[in-house]
Amino acid sequence: MLPRMEILTLDLPGIRKIASGKVREIFDLGEHLLLVATDRISAFDCILPNPIPHKGAVLTSISAFWFQRFGFVENHVVATEVADFPAALQPYAAQLARRAMVVKKAKPLPVECVVRGYLAGSGWKEYQASQTICGIKLPAGLRQAEKLPGTIFTPSTKAESGHDMNINWDECRRLVGDDVAEQVRTLSIRIYEEGRAYAAERGIIVADTKFEFGLLDDRVILIDECLTPDSSRFWPADQYALGISPPSFDKQFVRDYLETLTWDKTPPAPALPADVVHKTSEKYLEAYSRLTGRALAGV
Template identity: 45%
Template sequence: MTSPANLPGWRHVYSGKVRDLYVPEDLPADTRAERMLVVASDRVSAFDHVLEPGIPDKGVLLTTLSLWWFDRLATGAGAERGIPNHLLADHVLDGDGAREVIPAEVAGRAMLVRGLSMQPIECVVRGYLTGSGWAEYEAGGTVCGIALPPGLRNGDRLPQPIFTPAFKAPMGEHDENISYERMVQIVGADLAARLRDLSLEIYRRAAGIAEVRGLILADTKFEFGLDDAGVLTLADEVLTSDSSRYWDAAAWQAGSTPSERMASFDKQIVRDWLAANWDRTGTPPALPADIVARTAARYRELLARLTA
């Protein structure tokens, strides 16, 4: 599935690079939806472009992994608190049985969620030096303006995870990396601190769970909203192959070059191929069949390793 579906009882209102958003079809215009349907497509994006073709079953894999993580984080363990999330039950009582709320056309790739007051901040946590952070560090020894020790290599673990927010730009524009001080100006000091602290907490917990399974959670991004009671609530996708970088821990320990160390379980295969075969002008080239197949296999392997 790569384009929005026509779903009985639902009205399509928005499509991002990967996800499609629906509200009840009888919802009056300009009314905030109390419940929404978030559908993960098979579309894949890189360098702010949606590419062709999509990755088979990608939406199902992403949704399954998000649901698994939401469940792990909601329950907590020991002294850990449960993290509130935006999920609603996907079944309702109907007589003596239960009825599916999610339409059959998108079963497995959709989540029924609460409407929230979404915050305009993308909450990025980095535990390792890579990607755009590595490029900035090479140029000036910082990541998103945060000074780091000299002598780090691409793929190195940071002394401690860092929080590097981005401002979510209006539709059609690029998100913008911002300083924590700028974030405070946008959402206020109290909410900024809550977003930062909760993001770092979730990252540490998730990184620990991944480590037990032989995986490194190099970096990730979260989105949050406020419910009507002001509770900060985890939303959108969480800790998926699209929103995170996962590496094989054994390869990282043994590797001597960045490509050997950062054996990834995300769309890095797509990024690397595109960087080598496109100058980022005009329309991106179509992805070769082997790149599509390898990416799908890595997504499936990540899900299997985490949830085994």
């Protein structure tokens, strides 16, 4: 068994790192890319100083699970097992195990594909103000956390820093073209609805999620992550209730703690107490075990 380690940042001598996001480190392997999910966690657009044990492994393993399940959409995965990685990566097996995948190089589309099935988060705030979500008119009288009459596609633009900006359907079509826009909307809704149905059988409500797509030889493929606790709002079905923001398997637990502080939500972010770190790690691990029916390897 490989030793457990928490990783906040990662450099691989001899392997060129080309980007470092809120969670992932991206390395150029020539023909392919290496995506490594660290144990970083962010809230209010700030990266916190504490690693969350097993978080990176959970994110990569859940994405790999869904990528394999959704055979109707091409994805970017080349390899998820370290033993199948190029020889140049083998010296770093301990750092990469369970948290990394080798992927195809695709040109990311300039939109985030957000899909909503329940009234929550920023959607709930907008609905209260205008009875719409991203300009889509909804029936009057809906309550917080209520299931929407139908799944809606509410794209946004990607932001290098800060919050993504919601856009309407016409702007999405302008940015990526009519044909690609239709493809990503259709695929996003299908992936979400099939994933939601599967998760419901395992006691999880997937309230909303976001996907990223890219172009590879002019084909639309699914990239980045898929239906993880970082990209989705997961609610335990046995604690679901209307009129409140249900507890979740994502980092809402961290946000709730930070809201109790006098922190002004600008860097540097405060350190998390040990009990919050532990509880957050448990929530990520439970999401994985519920979805896959097994414990995360090595934990």
